[in-house]
Amino acid sequence: AQTVTQSQPEMSVQEAETVTLSCTYDTSENNYYLFWYKQPPSRQMILVIRQEAYKQQNATENRFSVNFQKAAKSFSLKISDSQLGDTAMYFCAFRPPDGAGSYQLTFGKGTKLSVIP
């Protein structure tokens, strides 16, 4: 079974600064998918960014980027130019490759990020 570990339960960052949230995972698979979800106080789960393991290039979405280190099984999220609206819980999630029973997401326990004005 896969496990996902987020070692930082809480973090804070000054507005306009950069912050990095860490995520490590354990799997024996070679191809898989990784996701970062954001959960603001509204409770809605929102996809921030995703990465396919077979792609070497790190994914980017505007101010959000990842540092994907496949050998180290690490998938950190970098938020640049932090904004007050980035205040939320952030969850890292792992999905196995296509195949029987492979649709399930395994989530980390989350990192609560506070952006300070």
Next chain:
Amino acid sequence: NAGVTQTPKFQVLKTGQSMTLQCAQDMNHEYMSWYRQDPGMGLRLIHYSVGAGITDQGEVPNGYNVSRSTTEDFPLRLLSAAPSQTSVYFCASSYVRGWYEQYFGPGTRLTVT
């Protein structure tokens, strides 16, 4: 296109009562699932389905029942509510292949007294 809808948004039950949480999606997704979210625990999978008539257990299935009679709907039944089932419940759906994201409903906050 409403995405994933859940009803109710809030519910209070007494121990021993039963109820059904409703979930529907209009994206023709094969995969649907139920998670519960508890403080410090992240999201844990309760049950999932890969198509009408096909369901399976996730990580924490005890005390819950599901069925999938149509592609669109995936209700979650609490057979005899217990205080340990106090949680926020999320329904999610996706395609079964590729890197498609799971779309989440707005959640149901359930309190069992």
